[in-house]
Amino acid sequence: MENFIEFDLLWQQIQATSLLEWIAVGFGVTEVLLARKINVLLYPAGIVGILCSSFLLIDAKLYAETLLHGYYLVMSIYGWAMWKNRSASGAGQISKSTIHDQKITWSIALGGWVFLYFALKYFTDSDVPILDAFVSATAWAGMWLLAKRKLENWIWLNVSNLVAIPLLFHKQLILVSFLTLFLFVVAIFGYLDWKKELENRDAKFRTI
Known part of the structure; x- marks a missing residue:
């Protein structure tokens, strides 16, 4: 009976x-599916999703995640330019x-976590500064690696x-939490797809 009540409450919240x-x-789902396929259109899809999500996060007082989405926006524009430029030149x-790369990644993650924690703790009314800061800082690191087309972006x-x-x-x-769960699952397959692509390319190179 208790489980039914919880499910009913969840269904009401979804509605x-x-x-x-x-x-x-x-747009978040579209972005991650395009990223898995290494399709540059992931960036314009991501930009629309970012702008929509930012309003929701501000309302929920998740300020670090809102700031994270600002970083997402900048990195999406940067990544879009990088991917298009590299596609044209045959590089990347x-x-x-x-x-x-690893040193920069860890610097972004750890430095971002400390900075965001103190900013949230002392300059906002956030009630989850440690976790909010951690989520944002590790995602910052992952987005930087994605723009560089590094395999490890999926891990971060x-x-x-x-x-x-x-x-x-x-x-x-x-709904956003369910989206994030979906992204978590897709990211696992994204990592495996990119790893396979990398291994196939290396194997082909060795046979030449």
């Missing part, structure tokens, strides 16, 4: 989901992170997703 949240979710294929994005799922659910953003 009460705003049109803006549905739009954000739709999928690759693994170098030691230098999924670390962010893993913490974001219960956080969004706690904030009553039910």
Whole structure:
């Protein structure tokens, strides 16, 4: 009986989901599916989703995630330009992170976490500064790697997703939390697809 009541409450919350949240979710799904297929159109789809999600996050007082979406917007424009430029020049294929890339990635993640935590703790009314900051900082790192077409971007994005799922659910953003769960699953397959692509290219290169 208790489980039925919980499911009924969940269903009511889904039914009460705003049109803006549905739009954000739709474009979020489109973005990650295009990313898995290594399609540059992931960026314009992502930009629409980012703009919609930002309004929802501000209303939920998830300020670090709102700031994260601002970073997403900048990185989406940057990544879009990088991917189109590299496609034209025949460069910018999928690759693994170098030691230098890893140092930058960890600097973004750890530095971002500390900075965002103190900003949220002392300058906002956020009630989840540690988790909000962590989700955003690890996603920052993942988006930087995605723009560089580095395989490890999927790992960092999924670390962010893993913490974001219960956080969004706690904030009553039910549909967005389900979207994030979906993104988590797709990111696993995205990693495997990119890894296979990389291995096939390396095997072909060795036979030449």
